[in-house]
Amino acid sequence: MRNLPLQASRDILTQLSRWAQQPTSPEGAAFYLGTIVVLGVGGTALWQRYRTDDEPEVDFSDVLDEETLEAGDAEGQLLDDISESHKTATAPAAIEWETRAARVGEQWTTTLYIADYADYPNDGYLSDLFELTDVEFDLTAHITPKNQQRARNELQDIADDLQVDADLEQSVRSEYLQERANEAAATYKAVESGASVFDQGLFVTVRADDTDDLRDAVRAVKSALRDEPANLTPKTAICRQDLALQSAAPIGDNVFGRESIALGGAVGSLLASPHNATILEEGGVEFGIHKDNQSPVVIDPFARDNGYAMFTVGDTGSGKSFGAKENFIRSIEQSKDRIGIILEPLNNWAGVSEALDTKRITVGGTLGLNPLEIRQTPEHVQRAMGEDASPFNEKLDDAMSFLTNFFALRGISLGDRRTTLELGLRHAYERHGITDDITTHGNPSPTIREMLDVFEEMVGDPESFVVRSDAEAEKISDDATWLIDQLRPFEEAGRYANLGKESEFDIRDEKVIYLDLAQQEGSVDSSTALTMQLLISLVYERAKETDKEVVFVIDEARYIMQDAASLAFLETVFRHHRHHDLSIRLVTQTVDEFFEHAESEAILDQCAVKQFHRLDGMDAEWADEFGLNHAQMRYVQDAVPGNEDAGFSEALVGVDGEWRGIRVEAMPKETEVIDFDPTEQRRASLPGAGETAVSPEIETFRTELAQQANGESQDMQTDSTVTDTGQLGGTDDA
Structure with missing residues (x-):
């Protein structure tokens, strides 16, 4: 009887073992289910028991003071705000999907993928795409190194x-297949020789404010991708815009899945594309940083x-x-054979002038400035100007323009007295032997006071100046008497006495010159245009004599552009400025004055x-006049203005019809010079001045070292060339 319970227990264990070995049978399934239920109930009971043994939760309000709790709440709210900001920056609030496009936030987008690549890509083959300043797009390249053996x-x-x-x-297709087989074999050999292999996927997301603009933008992007030098096959991700947009995201993976095998050289050609989109001219200065690829935009106006x-x-x-100040400083420091001249009426450049230790010429003081001055034109410039050019007649027009403006400034009309004024001007030049013969232009120039001497002779002996009739x-x-009276301010005691004598300044021995019109503490009166015209004329005449390049900045240029009487001469100066290595740089606030007159x-x-900073007045009419498209016009309207917090300003610069969006920012030491205030700072505090100044002896020694280094490098280059040639020759002989 005692063996009966043991036998029964053995039978139960045997049966349970059999069910455990047959989980697919009904009994086995029930066995496993029951086991899971028992284990679950037991585990839950143990967990509850364990939880009851834990220590009770601590309320921080019981152990921390109220100030700490408030600070913690504020910090938590700040972190929540940052989290929300990050979400807004990385993803839109809502997306509306369509077959070929998507509405992402406030914009419409279409994402393209590259289906086929060129077999032999050119360096920077996407440069044309990055030059599309009228299209907003994002380009994402997924480049993943592959296992070399695989x-x-x-x-x-x-x-x-x-x-x-x-x-x-x-069939005839065998030739094509053979070419493909040869190319594949060549690729394999390159990899066998150690070339790196990558998986490459390219996605371009095109953006616009509405579907019509989006359609045009997609067409422009596809054209840039299909044509030389890219030679790609772009396709729209039809019905897969969601995956394509995720793949084009800067922090997204290539979930679209379209990839191609690329060697290291092809990847290098791709990475060179953004840099080819910029402008890098030898001998130029950096105008700014390219808005898209952060590479410098270097332009040489003299090229x-x-x-x-x-x-x-x-x-x-x-x-x-x-x-403009940053560009001016960089331009004159670019070359030792370059002269900088500043002309502005509002005293805005006084700090830069003081920082650069310029030769400051105060206009309106006692320094002589002769409006009739003419300088001899060098022979090489004469040949460039052409045989029919007449510097003498141009100077006569310039002098008459100055005198006409003088009378207009006083509210006086010349009327028919103009012919007598022209007659006196020409006789003044003749008395110095100056004629249309260019070789005579080196003679001393007449002055307005010598014109008054001519008019005095006209009063005493008018018959000597008669052309045909004694009635003249x-x-x-009478005209000469009237002109003597009106030109009285140019006599020694007159208001413009310094304009009635010979000029007393020269630019040939100066590095930087500041022509200061601001005796009235920044105020601008009606004589500003007259004075600015005179100074432009004098700089133009002196630019003829020097062999150096001249950078001539004219700030607040609207004062001369609005004056019709001076535009004729100014247009002549601009027409011939390049013959004298003169770079005139106008700075102004509005564009209206450029279209008021034909000149x-x-x-x-x-x-x-041409460089446009933020300009609210840039509308469709002005954009069309300057050759800007709609996107470029909007860029000028929305450009970031200069401010200390941002540390830069945005601008659109155009060179030979090509436009680039740039970010204008200065280096710290440049900023110190540009923002220098001579009323509050001492020049010794500037970089390169005071204790940090470099003595002339050290500068001379540095120059000699540089010349020696250049000479040695040239000698080494010559030796290297000879050696290389010998090696190549030996190879050829072999």
Whole structure:
């Protein structure tokens, strides 16, 4: 009887063991289910028991003071705000999907993928895409290194398959297959020789504000990708815009899945594309940083075929003055054989002038400035100007323009007295032996006071100036008397006494000159245009004599552009400025004055470099006049103005019809010079001045070392060339 319970327990264990070995049977399934239930109930009971043994939760309000709790709440709210900001920056609030496009936030997008690549890509083959300033797009490249051994095996299989297909094909297609097989074999050999292999996937997301603009933008992007030098096959991700957009995201994986095998050289050609989109001219200065690829935009205004002039325009506070000063400093420091001249009426450049230790010429003081001055034109310039050019007649027009403006400034009309004024001007030049013969232009120039001597003779002996009829004598005498009275301010005790004598400044021995019109503490009166015209004329005449390049900045240029009487001469100066290595750079706030007169439009055409900072007045009409498309116009309207917090300003710069969006920012030491305030700072505090100044002896020693280093490098280069040639010759002989 005692064996009966033991036997029963053994039978139960045997039965349970059998069920455990047969989980697919009904009994086995029930056994496992029951086991799971028992274990679950037991585990739950143990967990509850364990939880009851834990210590109770601590309320932080019991152990921390109220100030700490408030600080913690504030920090938590800040982290929540940052989290929300990150979500807003990385993803839109909502997306509306369509077959070929998507509405992402406030914009419409279409994402393209590259289906086929060029077999032999050119360096920087996407450069044309990055030059599309009128299209907003994002380009994402997924480049993943492949296992070298696996890549060799894959390429070998591909080459073998193509070779078999080529051998079996008996049609005209066999030649094509053979070419593909040869290319695959060449790729395999390159990898076998150590070339790196990558998986490459390219995605381009095109953006626009509406579907019509999006359609045009997609067409432009596809054209840039299909044509030389890219030679790609772009396709729209139809019905897969969601995956394509994720793949084009900067932090997304290639979930689209479209990839191609690329060697290291192809990847290098791709990575060179953003840098080819910028402008890098030898001998130029950095205008700014390219807005898309952060590479420097380096332009040399003196390398232009259609002139060296430039103009910069922007609203007040847009950063145009800061950018113009930065560009001026870099230009004159670029070459020792370059002279810088500043002309502005509002005293805005006084700090830069003081920082650069310029030769400061105060206009309106006692320094002699002769409006009639003419300088001899060098022979090489004469040949460039052409046989029909007449510097003498141009000077006569310039002098008459100055005198006409003088009378207009006083509210006086010349009327028919103009002929007598012209007669006296020409006789003044003749008395110095100056004629249309260029060789006579080196003679001393007459002054307005010597013109008054001529008019005095006209009053005493008018018959000597008669051309045909004796009746002219009375008119000549009356006109001369009137002109003597009106030109009285140019006599020694007159208001413009310094303009009635010979000029007393020269630019040949100076590095930087500041022509200061601001005796009235920054105020601008009606004589500003007259004085600015005179100074432009004098700089132009002196630029003829020097062999150095001259950078001539004219700030607040609107004062001369609005004056019709001075535009004729100014247009002549712009027409011939490049013959004298003169780069005139206009800086102004508005663009209206460039289209008020035919001469001002001609001046604009002579400006090979144009730079727009933020300009609210840039509308469709002005954009069309300057050759800007809609996107470029919007870029100028929305450009970031200059401010200390951002540390930069944005601008659109155009060179020879090509436009680049740039970010204008200065290096710290440049900023110290640009922002220098002579009323609050001492020049010794500037970098390179005071204790940090470099003595002339050290500078001379550095120059000699540099010359010796250049000479040694040239000698080494010559030796290297000879050695290389010998090695190549030996190889050829072998």
